Amino acid sequence: MIRINLVLLLAVLASALYLVSVQYDSRRLFSDLDKARSTARRLEADNERLQVEKRAQATPLRVEKLAQERLQMRTVTPAITHYVRDNTESATVASSGEKAAPQGDPRAAGRAP
Template identity: 40%
Template sequence: MTGRLSFVVTAMLVLCALSLVNAQYQARRLFIELERAQSAARQLDIDWAQLQLDQSTLGKNSRIEALARRDLNMVSLTPERTQYLTVRDK
């Protein structure tokens, strides 16, 4: 009886030890995954801030006007160049 009890206790002890090792492995794996996700989130925040800065820079009226003048050969509208259309009553 003592030999059988000793075997059962030893088997349970081994199972508990294996369970502990598995739990530690899973915890490490999840921690590494969490660190990677946090790193990706930080990179996305940096990218978002850069995109907002780019948008504010590219959307400035002075830049748009300069590009229109240079690339499209556009000029500012003057009253002399303005044509008004009127609707005639029938």
């Protein structure tokens, strides 16, 4: 009888120690989960703030202003437009004996040979 009581006492003590360990792990995991959730909320807020800043920085007016100030770019006018022609002799001869327009020539688009 004493042996059975002793075995039962040891089983109850082992069970109590295991219960304390499980509760400790549970509280630790809950604390970690709470920290992770607060970090996720902070990161979401930072992401939203950065998206707003990105949209504010990419406005067409601001981009044009930076292009003019930092890159010394200017708006295009017909007075400063330069057209470049391709004068290579890589044109092929058409079957009628005429010289065909070089490939990529926009003036030749829509014309049949």
